[in-house]
Amino acid sequence: MIKENLKEVEANICAACERAGRDRSEVTLIAVSKTKPIEDLMQAYDAGIRVFGENKVQELVGKMDQMPKDIHWHMIGHLQKNKVKYIVGRVDLIHGVDNEELAQEINKRAEKAGVVQDILIEVNIASEDTKFGVEPDKVKDFYVNIQKLPYVNVRGLMCIAPNVDLPEKNRQHFVNLHKIYVDIMDYMGHNNRVDVMSMGMTGDYQVAIEEGATMVRVGTGIFGTRN
Numbered sequence: 001m002i003k004e005n006l007k008e009v010e011a012n013i014c015a016a017c018e019r020a021g022r023d024r025s026e027v028t029l030i031a032v033s034k035t036k037p038i039e040d041l042m043q044a045y046d047a048g049i050r051v052f053g054e055n056k057v058q059e060l061v062g063k064m065d066q067m068p069k070d071i072h073w074h075m076i077g078h079l080q081k082n083k084v085k086y087i088v089g090r091v092d093l094i095h096g097v098d099n100e101e102l103a104q105e106i107n108k109r110a111e112k113a114g115v116v117q118d119i120l121i122e123v124n125i126a127s128e129d130t131k132f133g134v135e136p137d138k139v140k141d142f143y144v145n146i147q148k149l150p151y152v153n154v155r156g157l158m159c160i161a162p163n164v165d166l167p168e169k170n171r172q173h174f175v176n177l178h179k180i181y182v183d184i185m186d187y188m189g190h191n192n193r194v195d196v197m198s199m200g201m202t203g204d205y206q207v208a209i210e211e212g213a214t215m216v217r218v219g220t221g222i223f224g225t226r227n
């Protein structure tokens, strides 16, 4: 089932890229395996998946230890400061950075580990009360502050769009995230340090790709519904 699902997701990604005049290589598929057992992850691995996303530190680290070593792991969930030390230097990318204390803790732990940690700023793109993330009008200032941290490399932005019945309803949010992204690239002089927009989940990744996503995070569409 997972293999078939992956084929379908892959076909959808290709179709969205084609509609947008983009190359398939511009979009990374992150297989979001939270709550799923190792057997399921291995099925995706055997089908060629090498990028996995998890949203809880303990689960992420546990799976990391059991899975093959050529996997790129992404921490996509809300990260608490006291858990930073378990993942810095072990994950490719931390997606959900939305406050300065967290960024400073990552910087501190990365220095200790002798690495520069790639991160994304989480943007509360629809200004929902229930969501984490920096408010859209505060992102630029936040970026300017934390990109000064020497052991943190801010690669770009991520957002979790609202849960909607029709993906079209989220298009404007993706357009808005793209605007903030371009604004930051302008500020940086387009030197390619900022190159990631992580947006789009099972319900809306095709629209997200049409609006410029470079990473999509797909869980249910690959592994089926979660319990």
Ligand SMILES: *Cc1c(COP(=O)(O)O)cnc(C)c1O
Residues within 6 Å of the ligand: 032, 034, 055, 076, 077, 160, 201, 202, 203, 217, 218, 219, 220, 221
């Ligand atoms: C769970 C999760 C996803 C995947 O959600 P699906 O709708 O199952 O594709 C993507 N991003 C984040 C941050 C998540 O927590």
